[in-house]
Amino acid sequence: xxxxxxxxxxxxxxxxxxxxxxxxxxxxxxxxxxxxxxxxxxxxxxxxxxxxxxxxxxxxxxxxxxxxxxxxxxxxxxxxxxxxxxxxxxxxxxxxxxxxxxxxxxxxxxxxxxxxxxxxxxxxxxxxxxxxxxxxxxxxxxxxxxxxxxxxxxxxxxxxxxxxxxxxxxxxxxxxxxxxxxxxxxxxxxxxxxxxxxxxxxxxxxxxxxxxxxxxxxxxxxxxxxxxxxxxxxxxxxxxxxxxxxxxxxxxxxxxxxxxxxxxxxxxxx
Amino acid sequence: xxxxxxxxxxxxxxxxxxxxxxxxxxxxxxxxxxxxxxxxxxxxxxxxxxxxxxxxxxxxxxxxxxxxxxxxxxxxxxxxxxxxxxxxxxxxxxxxxxxxxxxxxxxxxxxxxxxxxxxxxxxxxxxxxxxxxxxxxxxxxxxxxxxxxxxxxxxxxxxxxxxxxxxxxxxxxxxxxxxxxxxxxxxxxxxxxxxxxxxxxxxxxxxxxxxxxxxxxxxxxxxxxxxxxxxxxxxxxxxxxxxxxxxxxxxxxxxxxxxxxxxxxxxxxxxxxxxxxxxxxxxxxxxxxxxxxxxxxxxxxxxxxxxxxxxxxxxxxxxxxxxxxxxxxxxxxxxxxxxxxxxx
Ligand SMILES: Nc1ncnc2c1ncn2[C@@H]1O[C@H](COP(=O)(O)OP(=O)(O)OP(=O)(O)O)[C@@H](O)[C@H]1O
Ligand SMILES: [Mg+2]
Numbered sequence: 001x002x003x004x005x006x007x008x009x010x011x012x013x014x015x016x017x018x019x020x021x022x023x024x025x026x027x028x029x030x031x032x033x034x035x036x037x038x039x040x041x042x043x044x045x046x047x048x049x050x051x052x053x054x055x056x057x058x059x060x061x062x063x064x065x066x067x068x069x070x071x072x073x074x075x076x077x078x079x080x081x082x083x084x085x086x087x088x089x090x091x092x093x094x095x096x097x098x099x100x101x102x103x104x105x106x107x108x109x110x111x112x113x114x115x116x117x118x119x120x121x122x123x124x125x126x127x128x129x130x131x132x133x134x135x136x137x138x139x140x141x142x143x144x145x146x147x148x149x150x151x152x153x154x155x156x157x158x159x160x161x162x163x164x165x166x167x168x169x170x171x172x173x174x175x176x177x178x179x180x181x182x183x184x185x186x187x188x189x190x191x192x193x194x195x196x197x198x199x200x201x202x203x204x205x206x207x208x209x210x211x212x213x214x215x216x217x218x219x220x221x222x223x224x225x226x227x228x229x230x231x232x233x234x235x236x237x238x239x240x241x242x243x244x245x246x247x248x249x250x251x252x253x254x255x256x257x258x259x260x261x262x263x264x265x266x267x268x269x270x
Numbered sequence: 271x272x273x274x275x276x277x278x279x280x281x282x283x284x285x286x287x288x289x290x291x292x293x294x295x296x297x298x299x300x301x302x303x304x305x306x307x308x309x310x311x312x313x314x315x316x317x318x319x320x321x322x323x324x325x326x327x328x329x330x331x332x333x334x335x336x337x338x339x340x341x342x343x344x345x346x347x348x349x350x351x352x353x354x355x356x357x358x359x360x361x362x363x364x365x366x367x368x369x370x371x372x373x374x375x376x377x378x379x380x381x382x383x384x385x386x387x388x389x390x391x392x393x394x395x396x397x398x399x400x401x402x403x404x405x406x407x408x409x410x411x412x413x414x415x416x417x418x419x420x421x422x423x424x425x426x427x428x429x430x431x432x433x434x435x436x437x438x439x440x441x442x443x444x445x446x447x448x449x450x451x452x453x454x455x456x457x458x459x460x461x462x463x464x465x466x467x468x469x470x471x472x473x474x475x476x477x478x479x480x481x482x483x484x485x486x487x488x489x490x491x492x493x494x495x496x497x498x499x500x501x502x503x504x505x506x507x508x509x510x511x512x513x514x515x516x517x518x519x520x521x522x523x524x525x526x527x528x529x530x531x532x533x534x535x536x537x538x539x540x541x542x543x544x545x546x547x548x549x550x551x552x553x554x555x556x557x558x559x560x561x562x563x564x565x566x567x568x569x570x571x572x573x574x575x576x577x578x579x580x581x582x583x584x585x586x587x588x589x590x591x592x593x594x595x596x597x598x599x600x601x602x603x604x605x606x607x608x609x610x611x612x613x614x
Contacts, residue, residue, distance in 0.1 A: 055507050079510030086508065092500040094556035106498060107510035111491070115276055115285035159509070 003028040004066050004194065005052060005082070005163055011060035012047050012218070021047045022218030025061075029163075029211075034189040035196045036205040036226075039215030040239055045198045046087050048215070049165050052196070053084040079107035083161040085152055087168050087198075091140040097151050098136040101127055104158030126157035129184055131177075145172035153181065157188075164188065166197040170204070182208050206230055206253040214238050230254040290553040294562045297552075301569040305349070308576045309341050313583065316341075343472045347534060348575045348589070349568040350478050351467075352541055354531035356567025357489065357560050359542030360549075361524035364496055364558040365517060368430055369604055372543040373412075373528040376433025379537035380440040381411025382529055383462040386536070387444050390459040391451040400462070401477075401533040408529030411436065412521075465538030466588030467575050474534045481530040489523045493560050496520055500558065538590045540597020541567050541574075547604065 006028040013020045021044040029035050029052070037045050050056040052063055054070040063070045070078060083104075091100055104126065105119045127133045130150040135143065140151055149172045156164060166185070170178040178201075186208055189195050199205045205212060206226040214222045214229070216238045222229045232245050235256055242259040249255075258264075273288040310316055316324075316337060323329045324337050359372040373379055385407015389395035395403060415436055419429040444463060448456050495516040498506045507513045528542065545567035549559050552566075571589065574596065578587040 050504070053508055055504055074510075075507065075512040076510035079508060084504075084508040086504050089505045090502050092556050096556075099556075103498065103501065103509060106494075111494070112281060113283045114494075116278075116283040119283075120276075 001028070001030045004031055005029040005064070005196075007048075007052060007058070007061060007063045009061035010048075010051060010058045010063070012044065012051050012056060013059045014047075020059075020218075025218065025220065027052070027213070027220065029194060029196055032189075032192060032194055033211040034185065034209055035194075035211040035213060036209035037196065037198045037213045037215060038200070038202060038205050038238075043215045044218045045215055046167050049084065049167050049196070049198060053082055053165050054078050055084070076107050079159065079161070081161055082163040082165065083156045083159040085156040085164075085166045085169055087171075089152055091148075091151075093141060095140055096136070097132055097138050097140055097143070097154075098123070098127070100140050100151055101132070101154045101158050104155040107159065122160055123158050126154040129157060130154040131180070146174060146177060149173060150177070150181070162192075163194045164196070166195065168198050168200065170199065170201070178204070202230070202235070202256045203248065203254075206255070207248065207251050226254060230256070287553070287555055287557075290555050290559060290562060293549075293552045294565060297549075297562065297565040297569060301349070301565055301572065304569055304572040304576065305345050308345050308348075308572055308579075309337065312341065312576060312579045339471070343475050344467050344470050344575070345572060346475045347470045347478065348467055348571045350475065350482060351531040351535050351538065352545070352567040352569070352571025353564035354478075354482055354527050354567075355538065355542040355571075356545030356549075356563040357486070358524045358528035358531070359567075360546035360558050360560055360563040361489070361496060361520055362542075363546050364500055365520060366429060367500070368427070369543060369547050369608075370430045370434075372546075373408075373525070374537065374539055374542045375437065375601075376415055376430060377437030377440055378408050378412050378415075378433075378525060378528050379465075379532045379539075379542075380437045380444070381414075382408035382532035383537045384440045384444055384447075385410070386462045386533070387447050387459045390462075391447045391455050394455065400458075404462075404533035404536075405526075405529045408532055409525055411440070412525040412529075416521075461588075462536045464588045464594070465532070465536040465590035467535060467578075468586050468588060470534070478530060478534045482527065485523055485527050485530070489520070489527070490560060492516060492520055492523070493558070496558055496560075536588075536590065538571070539594040540601065541570055541593055543604075544597055544600050545570055547600075 008026050010022060010025040011020065012022040012025065025048070027048065037048065039045050047056065051058050054063065057071060065073065065078065065081060102119070102123050105123065109119065127136060130153050132147065132150050132154050135147060135151070140148060143151065149169070153169055156166070169181055173181060182204060185195055185197065209226050212223060212226040212229060213220055214234060221238060222234055230245060232243055235241060235243050235245070242264050244257045244259065245254050246257060247255065275286050275288050275291070277284045277286070309321065310318060314336065316333060320329060320333060321337060324334050355374070359374070362371045362373055363369050365371065382404040385403040386400040389400045389403030393399070415429065415433045418432050448459050451459060495511050498509060498511045499513065499517060503513050546563045549563040549566045553559055553562060574592040575589040578589045578592045581587060
């Protein structure tokens, strides 16, 4: 398995290295995969994505992009190869949807070449793919959470990178838009892009991932094809939740069904 | 969103905001009108025909002196310092995401004055020495404010609050120094309490012009990164902006521009605060507009100086008194708006 993006022996920490999130973490993103990262809140998924995209310098270890340390590239060069949809991003006050999406073109622009036909085309295409074309002239801060999420996705798409890292791209989206967005990701994957997405819905993860990474407190506890690794034991181990795993009636991928409250011996109220 | 104009030629592909373009044009015309008004009518009237005659090398000697040695250098210096303060203010407001993050509010201009006053009162410095000390004082103040807030995350709100505190302390320091000085030193130092264009010669224009010619082009080249930084550190970085380096260069240039301009005039209040905000309201654009803000700043400065020279004529007020009075009202309004929005 070849990998353009990988991290080896990573120690990831915040606050001048005082809060250590992960140690001795090795991760390889298989080329051309749709990799999905799952794990409980605060286990370090976003932190790992930030490190893989070069936003967070690891305290120890290196992230390698196309055979060289990611820190050795110029910021713009990284941004032409790898895009990131962050978990919480804020738009500048009053900026319009079209303007925000257009900023995804920044890594491809130069001082005198700021708005080429290619830029125009890619921005229009990204907005159409995420269904935000009708919102083009609206101010981003006046949109609903789900609309905003799709605008940020459009910006990441306009960046036209081979590798796309998405931190919880389906948050705020209603069920139909969640499936739309995952289908869009699957399309991109089929066109040859490498995708890495953090998802909380295990069943969606199992349906769409070609490679699944399960994390727990800064460690990778299992990875591989979801059909092979998702078991009731793994879910119990990672989330501490008793469950049953049955085949998905539509796709025959694993379907995680949490055990009923009574079967879990849930505490009685009061 | 307003209309966009696209310009494409081989090797060039630019997109400009239509409204920003015509607003800038209108501001430019207004600035031109203000300059003309000042040159013609600020004291004894010099009709345009006479001015044209003088510029061709003729005219009466007294008129030549008034125009070439008094009014023109003064109005030119006003244009330069107004534009410089506005650009510096726009950069700081954008980096701090807060209108109150302006160099005149967070103490950088007052710090320049402290440098100059110290040099005059303690070391008996002349005009050149005190201007130099003003540059040093402004930069030192910026370093102190930045140093006090950079530790522990360097939140923007803290930078503004610490800066306002430092500014208040420096005002006290300046008054104290002057009150303890000998009479003649106190007189020349007192000029530094309020910014003024009174008695400024071509020397000031030339020096400031050279300094700005060096400092401004790199700042304009960085203005696209400034736009991107407004998206927050992570987004800017993941779109390919080297965040730390860009922010540092932008701050250093903006501090330097503010410091050299304050060295030429003393601390002129509120232009750095108001010009970018006024521009933003006129263009209705969420982008930081360095050049349009510069035009607004130049216009505000020249107009204020016209008022300063006319209001108690023949006595000439320092321009800082006018900008202080008008700007103070503007600041009160701005604060009340921010307060109501709940992010004051
Ligand atoms: N900027 C930060 N400064 C300090 N600590 C942080 C920062 N961001 C995250 N952390 C800490 O690092 C740990 C991992 O956080 P991270 O955001 O990676 O979790 P996550 O797996 O993405 O969680 P979630 O599912 O809630 O998004 C948490 O304990 C969190 O408190
Ligand atoms: Mg997260």
